[in-house]
Amino acid sequence: MPTVMETPTAIGGTSVPFQGKSKELQAGTVANTLWVTFKNDATAFNGEKHAVFEGKGALNKAFTQQFFELLESAGIPTCWLSTGELPETAVYRTLQMIPVEVVVRNVAQGSLCKRLGLAENTILKAPLVEYFLKSDALGDPAIPPSAITELGLLPSRVCLKQLEWMALAVNTILSARFKAAGVTLVDFKLEMGLDSEGTLRLGDELSPDGCRLQDAASGQSLDKDVFRKGTGDLIETYQALAGKLAKSPWDLSTLPIQTYTGVVVVQSRANILNPQSRTLTHTLQQTFVPAASSLLEGGAIQQVDSQKRFQVSITATHHWQALALFNQLADEPLSNPVIEDAFVEDITLAKERS
Numbered sequence: 001m002p003t004v005m006e007t008p009t010a011i012g013g014t015s016v017p018f019q020g021k022s023k024e025l026q027a028g029t030v031a032n033t034l035w036v037t038f039k040n041d042a043t044a045f046n047g048e049k050h051a052v053f054e055g056k057g058a059l060n061k062a063f064t065q066q067f068f069e070l071l072e073s074a075g076i077p078t079c080w081l082s083t084g085e086l087p088e089t090a091v092y093r094t095l096q097m098i099p100v101e102v103v104v105r106n107v108a109q110g111s112l113c114k115r116l117g118l119a120e121n122t123i124l125k126a127p128l129v130e131y132f133l134k135s136d137a138l139g140d141p142a143i144p145p146s147a148i149t150e151l152g153l154l155p156s157r158v159c160l161k162q163l164e165w166m167a168l169a170v171n172t173i174l175s176a177r178f179k180a181a182g183v184t185l186v187d188f189k190l191e192m193g194l195d196s197e198g199t200l201r202l203g204d205e206l207s208p209d210g211c212r213l214q215d216a217a218s219g220q221s222l223d224k225d226v227f228r229k230g231t232g233d234l235i236e237t238y239q240a241l242a243g244k245l246a247k248s249p250w251d252l253s254t255l256p257i258q259t260y261t262g263v264v265v266v267q268s269r270a271n272i273l274n275p276q277s278r279t280l281t282h283t284l285q286q287t288f289v290p291a292a293s294s295l296l297e298g299g300a301i302q303q304v305d306s307q308k309r310f311q312v313s314i315t316a317t318h319h320w321q322a323l324a325l326f327n328q329l330a331d332e333p334l335s336n337p338v339i340e341d342a343f344v345e346d347i348t349l350a351k352e353r354s
């Protein structure tokens with residue numbers, strides 16, 4: 001399925017720019033880069049409502065730069081490379097986009113309330129991650145995780161847990177950053193893709209176009225909802241948000257340390273001869289007789305493999321850091337990568353330490 005960020009194909013900045021709803025994209029002069037222009041257009045309701053606001057592109061580029069650079073410094077890969085020559089331009093890495101929108105919610109608003117009948121502004125017990133199929137023709141419908149697999153929407157090296165944990169990490173960092181500025185991060189949408197080396201990165205943009213943000217004291221909207229609902233001036237609103245962030249510097253060292261638990265499972269590679277498992281399988285095949293019952297009839301042992309399981313607790317400041325730590329531990333020293341496969345399962349945020 002072709003996706004926005006991979007659309008320009010020519011290199012050398014000579015391709016015809018691709019016009020998205022809020023950004024124009026053109027292949028950059030360096031391979032695997034894109035020149036991005038943030039447009040002044042605002043759209044809502046799948047493009048039915050449209051207006052142009054002088055200065056919106058530069059504001060959204062500045063928000064995106066600020067947030068992508070912050071996330072990069074926290075170890076979360078993004079498409080951001082550098083600012084462009086104009087206030088509304090930037091240089092991105094080209095990504096092969098995953099056609100799924102990942103939405104994280106802290107407070108129930110918008111489509112969640114309509115779909116589940118939740119009261120507006122219900123504070124959710126834990127951040128909720130939802131997936132939507134990126135399809136204008138279908139109106140970006142909610143898609144269950146099993147259908148993401150069914151439609152083959154994830155590249156082979158990517159699993160849904162990575163999308164979920166990257167999104168939760170972004171939520172932890174941005175929620176804390178906004179909170180320091182007196183702003184509540186209600187919900188937001190992310191898009192992700194793979195770079196030319198196969199690294200999963202955040203793509204698209206991070207701006208009040210794709211987030212719901214509220215003044216924590218007054219509840220006043222500080223995002224594109226003012227345009228959607230016609231309740232305020234978009235530029236004044238975005239400028240007010242930028243002003244709040246500028247007045248409240250914040251850094252990652254203030255993030256609380258949290259405890260995450262997980263299970264690292266280690267087993268012999270499928271193609272590695274494991275004499276112990278072979279003997280055990282053979283013995284059980286000879287001796288195991290299913291109890292006489294129509295339910296068990298036809299059942300037999302095919303293969304028995306032994307596994308090692310390690311219950312692990314670690315501390316980290318966000319989910320992406322935790323996932324990286326678990327993966328590193330699983331690769332080595334908990335397994336021998338020459339003869340064993342290792343994977344991490346059941347990872348959960350255990351409890352906040354501070």
Ligand code: UDP
Nearest residue numbers: 103109110111112187188189209210211212
């Ligand atoms: N969102 C977005 N683009 C979309 C759909 C949603 O940026 O195509 C953002 C939206 O701004 C909000 C969050 O995702 O911050 C959740 O949106 P919701 O599902 O409530 O959809 P809505 O009712 O706003 O259409």
